[in-house]
Amino acid sequence: MHELIAAPYLDNHLLVRPGSPKAARLPTLRYEELRAQTTSAAPAWLTDVARHAWGLEMSGRELREIVLVRTRSPYGYGRASYELNLGCNYDCEHCYLGLKQFAGLDWPERERLLHTIRDAGVLWLQLTGGEPMIDKLFPETYQLAYELGLMVEILTNGSRLAAPKNLALLTRRRPNRITLSLYGATAESYDGLTRRRGAFRMFLKGLEAAHAAGLPLDLALIITRHNAHEADQMRAFADRYGLPYREYTHMSPTIYGGAETLASQAPDHLIDREPFNGCNAGHTFFHVDPHGMASICKVGRDNAIPLMTTGVEGLSRLGGIADSLMLRTGGCTGCQLSGTCRVCRPLAKVYQEAKAPLDRYCQHATPRS
Template sequence: MHTLIASPFLGQYLVLRPGHVKGVGIPETRYEELRAAVDVGRPAPSWLNDAVTAAWGTPLPAGDLGDLLLVRDPSPYGYGKASWEINLGCDHDCGFCYLGEKRFEGLEWNDKVRLLTMLRDAGVLWLQITGGEALIDRQFAAAYEYANDLGIMVQISTNGSQLHKTRMQELFARLRPYRLTVSLYGATAATYDAVTRNRGAWDRFSRGLDASREAGLPVRLNIVISDENAHEIDDMVRLAEDRWSFPYQVFSNMSPTIRGEASPLASQAAKHLKPRRVFTGCNAGHTFFHVDPHGIASICKIGRDPSVNLMTEGLTALPRLGNIAESLQLRTGGCSGCTKVGICRTCRPLAKLYQEAGDNRSLYCQHGGYGA
């Protein structure tokens, strides 16, 4: 397993250490120097050892540079980040889930390999593997290891239900993710199990977080607030700060499902609604994209239609996402002629889902009083 990755990234060049967010920017000339050194078997240049020591506090291990450093080739596609739902199946049944019905289905192993290879070839350096619940996919460990072998920096989004298992802790000790984003749904067994509709879920979750803290894994908590657990928000924050000492974010705004169903909105804790920041555009479809369990790529997790099927059309279809992204941001339907375009806090694809879910403007639109 390589110790370092050298890679192009959106017009820049980076040296990265798997399992760590921090990287080192280098000029193109030094990136090409590393490519040549690996190709002809030259030792590591002294500047690389100095950069590694400065960035991560330890010198470059002894050994052949080709064994220590993976140099990724440039990509003609211009993407740098992606997210992938390895499977939508989940062992929790939270009423506010934006995925709605979660069917356990996805690609077979050979197609997972093909998809991950396409992501690498598209230029993706940073990948979020999510679900459903990613860690319950029977091929998660193999897919995670293969992504690492390709020189992809992996973040995992999980409900934490599997982190107490020895095999998961051993996997992440051997191949450290650069981030584990774990959702927190309550501060007591009664509340947590009620929200997830899964008896014993709190016990498994808390043991997994304890094990992850002991192992020094890079966990970040997403504290999700609903009407069922809002009374424990202060206790959840205290758990994050005092018991586990993990960084955290608090999320309180529910959204419709990806199919425009309103069911998650019933779980909204109304007094905890927070105004979103003004939406000024994003790079979805241009430098970032999302892939569902069947290999269908869209601009993001929200704007899923139109899309391109990577498994049937191949990588050459991916650049169509740029035009799709531009078309999805056009203000049509309930947003046509809006007088608050310049201060709108909701991206157009998300507004469309709210409109399909019943157009309760108080939840997303400043005309409806939201964020006034």
């Protein structure tokens, strides 16, 4: 099984190693040399790069056993996210997925979908849910994504990380990153937010097992009205394990337009977003739901493309869909603050459809305006 991946990425070529954040940029001539290589020995320059970047010794080893060389895709996508299943073993009040239904593709279709994602040019793939690791086909999905030369990130609550089958798989085929959601610093707040007794204990068990195995971890600190009093403790928790973390304080409506999640907001902990100046959603990034429907992102799900019927060719329409969804329409048409707006149009539309209070997403309703 490969230990390095040489792949086109947008307008560049990269050499990456699963489980490592490091990447080496490859000149086009070097990439083409690897793609056309017919001899078994690794070129001297590659041996030097592998040794200096990752401490990987390639001398005396066959090139094809170490390096997977990806071909260039005409579609030009670099990243994607894939919801394996919306089902979850938690029942968090703030969850934007709303109804967490257990439904998704069977294995033949899922296998075809992963090849489609690879053929789109994707190098970095995020596996999410629901809780992806309770999906019955998670091991097979992860294994194939790895074999296809995708750098995989897993978004998880950590409750199944300690399961021997999962831990063995991820240790043997290392992910690019595992991001664990932290819902509190104590069992009282964590279990209260997830509405599952014992959830904090399962999280700690998974974290400890993955940390001991040396897996690449970071934390997503989810700060809501249930745990805001423990925000400092949650930061200290991350520091105690030496893990990088990001904080999430903005709760959004559900993907079905429901406003029930907004009650979990902790208003005193809201952090101003940067002005929205556009993004690559739909152009170099896309999202796929459990049924193989491709959209520009997790929020902008309108006009989704059925990849199981269109194949990778269907993605050629996604850029135009993205441009149309990003237009300021409806209540945002002609807004005098659009130049400094902190919310993209698809997200604003979700808030508007949920009839959310204006101060949850619009600068017109805040003193800071």
